[in-house]
Amino acid sequence: MDNFLIQVTGKKRVVLYSPRDAPYLYLSGTKSEVLDVDNPDLEKYPLFVKAKRYQCFLETGDVLFIPALWFHNVISEEFGVAMNVFWKHLPAESYDKTDTYGNKDPMAASRAIQILDRALKTLEELPEEYRDFYARRMVLRIQEKAYRNDDG
Structure with missing residues (x-):
């Protein structure tokens, strides 16, 4: 907060x-x-x-x-x-109702991180070369969809 x-x-x-x-x-x-x-x-x-x-x-x-x-x-x-x-x-x-001092992530951020952790665990089922490829695609998608554009 x-x-x-x-x-x-x-x-x-x-x-x-x-x-x-x-x-x-x-x-x-x-x-x-x-x-x-x-x-x-x-x-x-x-x-x-x-x-x-x-x-x-x-x-x-x-x-x-x-x-x-x-x-x-x-x-x-x-x-x-x-x-x-x-x-x-x-x-x-x-906000998490048990978080008096605002030290926890907002609820939506916590859920997103949990989903990402599950996705990364799922990628572990793939061979290394495939895991690397799809992880890089995930990073690009996050950059496209979630980051603020500071270029203008």
């Missing part, structure tokens, strides 16, 4: 990554496997260097808007108190 990070007291450093950088963040579910964004293990996560880093510092009284889907890493620079205010902007049925 979209949220405001409100720094009541103390200081924090916030590092953000655009949803467009998801291919470089080594996602596991809704989280990145790269926990140390300042000193990432580039042998294990070589594509992480391609992710564009946005960074800011919050001090007492500062408020940061963190849009939905933006990955963020928050580091306390000193003891403090902060508060998040989340809100839902999609229709109510889009």
Whole structure:
């Protein structure tokens, strides 16, 4: 969900990554496997260097808007108190009713990922050359149908 990070007291450093950088963040579910964004293990996560880093510092009284889907890493620079205010902007049925903090994917995205996982498992029944061919066709179809066109 979209949220405001409100720094009541103390200081924090916030590092953000655009949803467009998801291919470089080594996602596991809704989280990145790269926990140390300042000193990432580039042998294990070589594509992480391609992710564009946005960074800011919050001090007492500062408020940061963190849009939905933006990955963020928050580091306390000193003891403090902060508060998040989340809100839902999609229709109510889009959200998992058990997801208080908006950490789960929207329901339609969860279903799509489950369907994709089943499709990939089904492709395992084919010989490698066929599996490769049909997986590439699936990628092309996803690119044609699902990605925003940024060319104009």
